[in-house]
Amino acid sequence: MINKIVQSMADAMAGIKDGSTVLIGGFGAVGQPDQLIEALIEQGAKDLTCVCNNAGTGRVGLAKLMELGRVRKIICSFPRSAGSVVFEELYRAGKLELEIVPQGTMAERMRAAGAGVPAFFTATSVGTLLAAGKEQREFNGRQYVMEHALKGDVALVEAWEGDRWGNLAYRSSGRNFNPVMAMASDLTIAQVSHVRELGEIEPDHVHTPGIFVHRVIRVDRGPDWA
Amino acid sequence: MQGFDRKGMAARLAQDIPEGWYVNLGIGIPTMVGDFVPMDREVIFHSENGILGMGPAPAPDKVDPWLVNAGKQAVTLRPGGSYFHHADSFAMIRGGHIDLCVLGAFEVAANGDIANWATSENDTAPAVGGAMDLGAGAKRLWVVMEHTTKDGRPKLVEKCGYPLTTPGAVSRVYTNLGVFEIVKGKGFVVVELAPGVTLEQAQAATAAPLHTQ
Numbered sequence: 001m002i003n004k005i006v007q008s009m010a011d012a013m014a015g016i017k018d019g020s021t022v023l024i025g026g027f028g029a030v031g032q033p034d035q036l037i038e039a040l041i042e043q044g045a046k047d048l049t050c051v052c053n054n055a056g057t058g059r060v061g062l063a064k065l066m067e068l069g070r071v072r073k074i075i076c077s078f079p080r081s082a083g084s085v086v087f088e089e090l091y092r093a094g095k096l097e098l099e100i101v102p103q104g105t106m107a108e109r110m111r112a113a114g115a116g117v118p119a120f121f122t123a124t125s126v127g128t129l130l131a132a133g134k135e136q137r138e139f140n141g142r143q144y145v146m147e148h149a150l151k152g153d154v155a156l157v158e159a160w161e162g163d164r165w166g167n168l169a170y171r172s173s174g175r176n177f178n179p180v181m182a183m184a185s186d187l188t189i190a191q192v193s194h195v196r197e198l199g200e201i202e203p204d205h206v207h208t209p210g211i212f213v214h215r216v217i218r219v220d221r222g223p224d225w226a
Numbered sequence: 227m228q229g230f231d232r233k234g235m236a237a238r239l240a241q242d243i244p245e246g247w248y249v250n251l252g253i254g255i256p257t258m259v260g261d262f263v264p265m266d267r268e269v270i271f272h273s274e275n276g277i278l279g280m281g282p283a284p285a286p287d288k289v290d291p292w293l294v295n296a297g298k299q300a301v302t303l304r305p306g307g308s309y310f311h312h313a314d315s316f317a318m319i320r321g322g323h324i325d326l327c328v329l330g331a332f333e334v335a336a337n338g339d340i341a342n343w344a345t346s347e348n349d350t351a352p353a354v355g356g357a358m359d360l361g362a363g364a365k366r367l368w369v370v371m372e373h374t375t376k377d378g379r380p381k382l383v384e385k386c387g388y389p390l391t392t393p394g395a396v397s398r399v400y401t402n403l404g405v406f407e408i409v410k411g412k413g414f415v416v417v418e419l420a421p422g423v424t425l426e427q428a429q430a431a432t433a434a435p436l437h438t439q
Contacts, residue, residue, distance in 0.1 A: 027275040027312075028298040030291070080353040081298075100352055103274060104316030104359030111313040123362040124320060127393035129344070130358065172292040172309050176275050179311040207311070225291055 004166040004216050005195060009039035012189050012217045016045045016154055023110065023152035023181035024052040024062060028081075031174035033158040033191045035219045037061045040156065046070040051110070051150060053103065053177060055079035055087035066090055073097035075150070077106050101150075102130065107180050109150035114183025114212070119148045155185035159208070161201060162192035166210030169201050182212040189215045193225070228422030229402040235370050237262040238420075239328065239400045243269050247325035248318075250274065250360060253297040255370045256328040272324055274356045276315045279307025296356070319356065320363040327364035329357060330371050331396075333386045336413035336434040338396045340369060341388035354391075361392025373401035373431050380433035382406065382414060403428045412437055 006012050013036075016022075022040070026032025041064055048071050055076055056063030063086040065071055074096060079087050090096040101109070102124045112120055121144035125131045135146040157178040160171035168190055170178060182188045195218045230238060232255050240262035243249060250272045251257050261282060263269045271280040273295045280295060281302035289300045303309075318324055331342040340361060344352040361367055374380055382399060399406045404419040415437045419428055429436050 028294065030275070030294050030298075078353045078355040100354055102354050102358040103312070103356040104320050104363070107312035107316050108320070122320060124359045126362065128358060128390050130354065170309075170311075172290070172303070173273070173275050173277055173294055174292050175309055175311050177312045180313045 003164045004210070004214060005164050006215050006217050009035070009042065009217065012036065012215050013039050013043035015187070016040065016043055018045055019047045020045060020153040021049040021051065021151070023155040023177075023185055024050055025155070025157040025176065025178035025181050027053055027173065027176040028057075031158050031170065031176045031178055032061070033156040033189075034061055034221070036156040036158075036189055036191050036217075037065065041065050041068065041070075047072050049073040049075065051075040051106070051152065051181075053077055053106070054081055055084050057081065057083035059086060063087065066096065069095070071096065073099065075099040075101060075106070077101055077103035100130065105147050106150070107177060109147055110152075110177075110180040110184035113149035113151035114180060117149060119146050121146055150184065152181065152185035153187065155181040155188040157182050157188060157190045157208075159190050159192045161194040161196050162190055162213070162216040163196045163198050163201060163210070164216070165198060166190070166213030166216055167201055167206045168192065168208040168210075168213060168216075169205055170207050175207060179208045182208045187215075188213045189217070191217055191219045193219065193221055227424075227427050229373075229420040231402070233258060233262075234420070235400050235402060238405065239368065239370050243326065245269060248272055248278070248323065250319065250324050250327045250364065252327070252329040252357070252360070254330045256330055257295070257297060257299075259328055259370065272315075272318060273301070274312075274315050274319065274360075276310050276312060277301075277303065277307065278310075278318075279304045281307070316356070316359055319359050322363060322365060324360070324364040326366045326368060327360040328368050328370055329360065331369045331381065331391075332388050333381050333383050334369050334371075334396050334399050334408075335383050335386045336408065338394040338408045338410075339386045340367065340391045340396050341386040342391050344389045346388070357391045361395040366397055367392070367395045368398040368400065369396050370400040373403040373428070380431055383433040403431060406436070409437075415439060
């Protein structure tokens with residue numbers, strides 16, 4: 001019997017190595033696997049490269065992971081937002097490497113990694129500082145810049161519901177980066193608010209098929225997210 | 227000199243969005259544009275975090291924490307709306323399916339260049355978000371912004387001084403002083419001036435020639 005449901009956060013985090021590239025879902029707090037990030041803090045892996053749209057807020061979650069000195073590099077589109085104090089401190093002190101990626105390029109680089117596409121061309125960033133040093137080609141009279149696939153060793157994703165085969169369904173705008181991160185990673189770990197029986201999630205309503213998911217853990221996010 | 231206030235700029239731009247367009251609104255004054263499109267004119271708002279058919283802010287007791295816009299503010303979904311993941315959302319943008327994107331900017335140049343993501347090459351923490359995708363991918367890019375900076379420097383310029391977001395992408399600029407079309411090979415053309423604003427006043431606040439047709 002296939003059973004991807006794990007019972008403890010220690011089991012969920014087992015085997016995450018120092019130096020890993022960790023894809024972290026969410027757009028701000030929505031769709032962010034908050035409890036998996038806490039578990040990663042607990043687990044202890046360091047020298048991480050984190051790929052996440054935002055660079056954390058306050059001193060919890062991703063910001064805490066960074067503050068503890070466990071993140072070597074962050075790849076994101078929008079690090080600077082209200083309350084991103086830890087990022088700004090570390091970046092200014094030269095203690096954190098930053099790779100800024102346009103948001104659509106970031107999503108597509110992960111989708112490409114998941115689909116076995118090593119690189120692709122896009123018009124985004126042509127003629128800007130973010131295209132510096134990248135190969136460019138003309139197609140049909142327009143310039144495009146080459147971007148490489150972005151693969152994770154680990155993805156931490158958040159879904160509304162999941163089953164023991166790893167099928168996931170998200171809730172409203174909580175979907176965001178989670179599906180592409182799930183497909184772009186060697187080890188995808190999902191926190192879900194509800195564990196369903198096989199078949200209980202309508203096959204037509206599965207957003208991420210279980211082939212992309214390796215571990216599922218149920219979490220209680222409290223009444224605010226019910 | 228009266229001119230438009232922030233709401234006035236958003237309202238003026240909203241007048242020019244026809245029914246049936248798929249529209250992405252950036253953060254700040256652009257977000258306010260949605261409030262001035264009447265519900266019976268069906269314009270479908272896209273949010274890059276995976277929403278089509280985004281509606282206005284909810285009543286305080288009806289906030290759904292799962293439903294936010296690109297500025298992470300609570301929003302609603304209109305009947306007929308849909309959710310999708312980030313790669314699909316940006317396929318809509320980069321694949322040329324969005325009819326109009328409205329952004330704010332630090333500077334817009336007479337050739338349509340826009341600078342709105344970094345204030346220098348050594349920005350302490352640049353944040354690009356989806357701006358370069360929208361600039362390169364949307365069918366049209368309109369900018370809504372104050373005509374000058376807080377200390378009075380023109381934001382409509384001959385050539386951008388700040389790092390570019392997208393070259394040659396902007397076709398219209400809505401400011402507190404009026405509406406300006408960018409015509410290739412010509413530059414800024416005055417479509418209309420805000421109430422109480424003269425051409426001389428607008429020109430004095432602009433670091434590039436204003437053409438009157």
